[in-house]
Amino acid sequence: MQPVATTFFFYFLSGITLISGVLVITRKNAVHSALALILGLLAQAGLYLMLYAPFVAGVQIILYAGGIMVLFLFVIMLVNLERAQKEEQFNKQWLVGLLAAVALGGLLMAVYLKGSALFTEHIAQPVENSNTQQIGVMLYGNYMFAFEIASLLLLVAIIGAVVMAKKRI
Amino acid sequence: MLDYITSYLGSNTTPGQAGNVVWALIYIMVVFGGVSVAVMAMNWLERKALAHFQIRLGPMRVGPHGLLQPIADAIKLLTKEDIVPSEADKFVFWLAPLIILCASFTVYIVVPFGPTHAITDLNIGILFMLGVSSLSVLGVVMAGWASNSHYPLIGALRSSAQMISYEVAMGLAVVSAILMTSLNATGTGTLSMIGIVQAQQAQQTWFIFKFFPLGFIAFGIFAIAMVAETNRAPFDLPEAESELTAGFHTEYSGLRWSLFMLGEYAAMIAVSSIAVTLWLGGWMRPFPNSLTGDTWDLVFSLIPGFLFLGLALIAFIGVARMPKHPYFRIQTIGLAGFGAVLGLIGLVLFAPPVRDRIQDIFWFCAKVAVFMYLYIWYRATFPRYRFDQLMRVGWKVLLPVAIGVLILTAIMGVLF
Numbered sequence: 001m002q003p004v005a006t007t008f009f010f011y012f013l014s015g016i017t018l019i020s021g022v023l024v025i026t027r028k029n030a031v032h033s034a035l036a037l038i039l040g041l042l043a044q045a046g047l048y049l050m051l052y053a054p055f056v057a058g059v060q061i062i063l064y065a066g067g068i069m070v071l072f073l074f075v076i077m078l079v080n081l082e083r084a085q086k087e088e089q090f091n092k093q094w095l096v097g098l099l100a101a102v103a104l105g106g107l108l109m110a111v112y113l114k115g116s117a118l119f120t121e122h123i124a125q126p127v128e129n130s131n132t133q134q135i136g137v138m139l140y141g142n143y144m145f146a147f148e149i150a151s152l153l154l155l156v157a158i159i160g161a162v163v164m165a166k167k168r169i
Numbered sequence: 170m171l172d173y174i175t176s177y178l179g180s181n182t183t184p185g186q187a188g189n190v191v192w193a194l195i196y197i198m199v200v201f202g203g204v205s206v207a208v209m210a211m212n213w214l215e216r217k218a219l220a221h222f223q224i225r226l227g228p229m230r231v232g233p234h235g236l237l238q239p240i241a242d243a244i245k246l247l248t249k250e251d252i253v254p255s256e257a258d259k260f261v262f263w264l265a266p267l268i269i270l271c272a273s274f275t276v277y278i279v280v281p282f283g284p285t286h287a288i289t290d291l292n293i294g295i296l297f298m299l300g301v302s303s304l305s306v307l308g309v310v311m312a313g314w315a316s317n318s319h320y321p322l323i324g325a326l327r328s329s330a331q332m333i334s335y336e337v338a339m340g341l342a343v344v345s346a347i348l349m350t351s352l353n354a355t356g357t358g359t360l361s362m363i364g365i366v367q368a369q370q371a372q373q374t375w376f377i378f379k380f381f382p383l384g385f386i387a388f389g390i391f392a393i394a395m396v397a398e399t400n401r402a403p404f405d406l407p408e409a410e411s412e413l414t415a416g417f418h419t420e421y422s423g424l425r426w427s428l429f430m431l432g433e434y435a436a437m438i439a440v441s442s443i444a445v446t447l448w449l450g451g452w453m454r455p456f457p458n459s460l461t462g463d464t465w466d467l468v469f470s471l472i473p474g475f476l477f478l479g480l481a482l483i484a485f486i487g488v489a490r491m492p493k494h495p496y497f498r499i500q501t502i503g504l505a506g507f508g509a510v511l512g513l514i515g516l517v518l519f520a521p522p523v524r525d526r527i528q529d530i531f532w533f534c535a536k537v538a539v540f541m542y543l544y545i546w547y548r549a550t551f552p553r554y555r556f557d558q559l560m561r562v563g564w565k566v567l568l569p570v571a572i573g574v575l576i577l578t579a580i581m582g583v584l585f
Contacts, residue, residue: 055292066304132292
């Protein structure tokens with residue numbers, strides 16, 4: 001099935017992502033920032049869908065929007081927001097910020113202008129229906145070792161958190 | 170235009186896959202309307218059944234046996250004053266019920282009521298359902314925080330902790346069911362909701378009976394976790410009325426409050442349909458493998474019609490038992506009319522073309538209805554958990570058992 005109005009949806013979702021990204025850093029209230037971040041993450045999930053990667057989109061929604069951001073909100077609700085609101089929102093290191101922004105912008109511009117020459121290898125149009133299977137084969141076949149190392153790292157992090165939180169085990 | 174509409178007829182895929190926008194819209198409207206009506210019916214049934222559990226009568230005033238009570242409730246809620254607390258965060262307060270409502274209604278686009286009776290069939294169907302329904306916890310947290318009041322905040326904190334904890338066990342139970350779909354000749358599993366039911370059809374068994382008792386235990390874990398996910402008794406700590414007034418929606422009133430209720434009941438139906446799809450054979454009729462043959466097909470296809478005729482009969486018995494006082498005349502006529510409509514539906518369901526098309530939808534809805542009754546039953550039977558008990562059950566019982574079942578299922582899958 002051919003997707004409809006692809007261009008419209010791309011600019012729509014990108015626009016939402018950018019606007020919510022700006023809102024994340026400009027809102028004074030931390031909860032509003034977190035909500036804007038959730039909106040941005042959901043729009044990103046939409047962009048993944050447009051790239052024929054439904055599995056990544058689903059995982060993005062479950063992990064980021066449904067799991068991690070809920071924990072963010074959980075923590076934000078427990079801290080004292082009134083003190084945070086009185087503090088200064090931006091620090092005065094605009095020179096460093098400007099340099100970083102120019103560097104990043106230059107990099108993006110370079111990729112935009114010369115990208116097709118740099119990355120000559122064309123990406124084959126992925127088949128939508130086997131995306132999940134392909135990810136499974138890749139993770140548990142080609143990148144088995146890296147995958148297991150990553151899961152071991154997460155296990156260490158979990159145990160570390162338990163050890164730090166509990167005085168007597 | 171007409172060609173475009175009729176071109177879908179006779180196709181054997183869902184309108185979403187066929188790419189037919191008109192039929193997709195029709196399906197969306199039918200499903201959402203049906204779910205809304207089911208929520209209203211569930212509202213009446215819950216009050217009535219709970220009352221009978223506690224030897225009360227329940228709603229009796231509006232309509233015969235309180236049948237019109239949900240409509241009266243809806244009118245009352247729509248016309249009530251809409252109160253927003255002065256210290257509340259207005260925008261978030263406004264947004265929270267909408268998020269819950271959208272999250273619990275969006276998941277219906279992949280619910281498979283039949284082989285072709287779904288709005289669409291996504292490749293990541295079950296993942297989509299779990300992900301989008303997990304967004305409703307955001308609505309709960311936002312409602313609790315935006316109300317700027319103590320009870321809602323505590324309710325929201327409890328709720329987010331509870332939903333995140335039980336999501337883990339729920340996800341692992343789902344994974345063990347998905348693992349069973351890959352046990353076929355080609356060894357490819359599927360996440361699509363229709364594909365999962367078709368896998369059960371191909372393997373000639375419902376997954377609840379697969380590798381007994383592994384499928385059964387996984388189903389049990391899911392059945393417990395889904396009650397906790399939807400914040401229903403005995404896991405209704407987020408809205409424990411004796412401790413927190415009404416939990417996260419204490420400050421809500423009128424239409425916004427009814428949106429919360431609508432979202433909650435829609436989410437209950439949605440998770441029940443996940444359980445039905447994964448373990449109870451989705452749209453398949455009971456005993457599709459042992460009671461085969463044309464005679465049994467005919468017998469099972471006549472059940473929907475007879476069910477509605479039976480309901481009509483009950484309504485007519487109610488008419489006969491109505492008090493003969495003139496005060497009850499309108500109610501008696503109304504109940505007789507209701508019975509007549511039910512009987513007419515029953516007769517329509519006997520017609521062969523309708524009978525064949527309606528069957529899968531009927532069996533799916535019947536299985537979901539069992540779960541909806543169980544929800545009421547739990548609420549009438551079990552006392553509420555304490556919060557530490559709730560956490561202990563989630564993390565120390567359900568999670569290890571779910572991991573064990575997953576590992577054993579994988580081992581069995583390799584061996585057989």
